[in-house]
Amino acid sequence: MADEQNNRGAFLIQEHFCTVMGAPITARICAGLAISLDRDTRTGRRVLDWPGEPTTDALPLRLVGGLHALDLAGVAPGLSALFGGRITDPEEVQQVLRDSFITHDAAIYPWLDGPPQTNEAGRSAALMTGLIEVARQHGPRLELLEIGSSAGLNLLIDRFRFDLGGTMVGPADSPVTIRPEWRGAPPPQVPVEIVSVRGVEIQPVDVTDPKAADRLRAYIWADNPERTERLSRAIAMIEARPVDMILGDAADWIEARLAEPQAAGVTRVLMHSVVWQYLGTERQGRIEAAVQAAGTAATAERPLAWVRMEPNRNTAQQQVWVQSWPRFGEAVQLANVQAHGAWVEPLNPPRHGEGNHAKHGGGGGPAA
Structure with a gap:
């Protein structure tokens, strides 16, 4: 009722x-x-x-x-x-x-009829904060797998330029520079080499379709005109060179991707932002089981990591969590983040958790 x-x-x-x-x-x-x-x-x-x-x-x-x-x-x-x-x-x-x-x-x-798909490019600053930590732990070469890619904007993470409190990452000639307000010590300046970026989305948005692009703009809050400008630039980047995103189920896709052969010297990374709450308990459980199994099999030569930005409904903030294997299987919260990536507040020291994703930022809440 x-x-x-x-x-x-x-x-x-x-x-x-x-x-x-x-x-x-x-x-x-x-x-x-x-x-x-x-x-x-x-x-x-x-x-x-x-x-x-x-x-x-x-x-x-x-x-x-x-x-x-x-x-x-x-x-x-x-x-x-x-x-x-x-x-x-x-x-x-x-x-x-x-x-x-x-x-x-x-x-x-x-x-x-359907939930908003903001796919805010600014959130990639939070993901990059986690990727820097993964690169520090395991080396610079990263293979990225994103679930809930929506319109694919965060799949441009290897083409964006980032200024994270003075720590610079990404191509200097990028048409999009993401520069959140940084509230604390900057992350370490370590090499980050993204060798591939792939994504999956159950309801993909084709931003090259003007109607779909207008729909994304409608979901951007009127208070944030800078987000609209960044969206237009990101769309132009996808029009110039499409991202690697397919239609599919997140759990099916991750199970298949984690079973693929992995190149030596490359860390395989599952990443996502503001998607966990929409997956449902069955998909969440399957993804957690697949990651834990792959983590158990990970080696120093072929590491695995999990980087996520997900909401904490009690604080109206997003949290950046990182886990990696083989040596760092415990979940660690690196930062609190504004829902659209406008600011990043690193935790010093990082907060350690129990390694159970559902207990760390997966509780849902308004974010778009």
């Missing part, structure tokens, strides 16, 4: 996350939606009668994405004023939202 109050409450939870992440416009819209939603439209009824867990399902972000798409298309002046930050009074916000649902019900409704 759907719980209308719980479904409204999910928008207030998302408001809190947006506020913590410095996104007042999106927070204001989420707060307005919690109050203004009613049963006068198909969209309103579907949201209020949502049968699943609305926060885990990213229900608020589905709806905000649909509204933002109308703003970006220039067909809803009231929404454009709202997303532009020109309307701030709570009652005015609520009225604009009510009017928008009545006028654009048919256009908004389909945005509820």
